[in-house]
Amino acid sequence: MTNYIMRRVLLNVIVLWIVATLVFLGTHALPSDYATRRAAAGFEQVDQTEAIRLAKKELGLDKPLWQQYTIFMGELVTGDLGKSYETRRSTWAELKERLPATLELGTMIAITSFLIAIPVGVISAVRQNTWIDYVLRGFAILAVATPVFFVAILMSLIVLKYDLFKIDIVGAPHMWSDPAAAMKLYIIPVLAGGISGAGGTMRLLRSQMLEVMRQDYIRTARAKGMKDRAVYIKHALKNAMLPVLTVMGLTISGIVGGQVILEAMFDIDGVGRFLLRRLTERDFPPFQGTVFLISMVVVTMNLLVDIAYAWLDPRIKYT
């Protein structure tokens, strides 16, 4: 087991290195770099080339590419995610202010999506080929096909039309200071993200449940007189969840992507909106740092999922 984990960690380090290189190459291939923009803004009369040169020097963009790369990597290794060109603050400081909102939203979306996906998947499989199965499957297929922002718009329309929840848009209270108000504010993004995130899981869980319910041990459990409900939950669901766990990594990256959109839509000052803003302002270091951090979280999640998988399913040999 230790060997397996060690190897996976090592592989992940390589993956993260490739991610970092891709991020670096991606952002440095951008033709209009920040220095040009900065020099162009407000200095119409002054010699442009000189202004660009000064701005580049100040931001360290005049060095050769490989040198910028080594500096970037060196900083990453020591845990430094760079400094914003715009605000001159370290990315960590910027992120620290925004992480709580993002984590709150992300956790709520993830929980909601599983709260939707698990019952729907189980009921749909248990009542296979009845009207309720058709309805739930239709719901799952639609959830996969509908963009998260459209789900959010439809929900906003319903909420606006009937004035549900009496949502007060002004002010963004945090979970710990005023949980009730925060819940109201988050209800549309959380439900929209949850429904979008649940689609794929629902379908996979249904097909896994159907597969598992054909197994001998289910027949044995029934034969010894177990109640249906207990069979479904104790035997079927437990075994059907394993493959669902493996795609949880995919679900999580889907939720992260949806969250960027939802934060931008609902003006939630979180990591996603920060990422988008830095990108449109060509403010590379915080953008690179944030992308790297998100990838690291997703990669680590995947690793944990794989380890949990190996631990939950004794048939899997870790070599």
Added chain:
Amino acid sequence: MAQSQTTQAAAPAVYIPPVQNVWGKRLKHLGRVARRNKLGAFGMVIVIFILGMAILSPWVARYDDNEPFQTANPRYNPTANPLDIAQDPGISTPFILDRFEAPSWDHWFGTDQFGRDIYARIVVGSQLAVIIGIGASIIAVASGTAVGLISGYLGGWFDTIIQRIVDAIQAFPGLVLLLLLASLLDEPNIPLTVGALGFLGFATSVRIVRASVLSVSQMTYVEAARAYGSTDWRIMARHVFPNITASVLVVFSISIGAYILAEASLSFLGLGPGDKTTWGKMVNSGRNALELHPWESLFAGTFITLAVLGFNLAGDALRDELDPRLRGR
């Protein structure tokens, strides 16, 4: 049948096999598949509808997608002096834009905030959705097949490197990778968006193609080909590739919907192709007056969902027909 009898009557000495109605047979087969897989047939109908809309858009759009509609201002007073205008600004303009009109016979889906016909914009927007969905899929499949074939067949260090790169691409949350790629240029354009989406799909294609290649490479005919001295390239091209075409077709069809969805998200965030009319952009611009005039967002969002749904269902059906083992990937 009648045809075969006449041929036999003309030349009874030799048996000439009856001329078979190949297309009729194929249609019959298609009908059987459609009856078996009703959802897939439904998806196919949507796909044909969307494709038809995109191809025929110059003829069915009714109006230009950027043409602002306006009506003559009945209160327009050309001789008004500035003092009158200051008191009543409504008399200064000869025309008023038909903004935010509800669906009517003239404007089937209503008009947007600039008085443009939403139906025309939806029809023109379908072109971009189709071009991007299919274009990205072609790029992903072509690159993924080439790399997956070599990587799966040759194995060794090349395979290891490719697999780690694929891992790295998949470690990126899709949208974040798209943000990175789609903003490579100041002004995002269609080829770049297609390329970025194709790159995103590359990893998945490599995975699936490689898995098929691995199983095909174990076959006796591959071993036989190697035994009589075929080169690796020849084996890959003549023996392995023809036997993985089913997976390749599945990979092609299954993610078109996902690309359309991703492009809609990018456009919604304002990072899509700049000057074109896209559904994602329409949903976003409709948000400005959502509460009172929801038509633009509603129609554009519905069409995104419809297109993605159609391509997803058709892709799933094709996968179930061609390669049921890929289910759940």
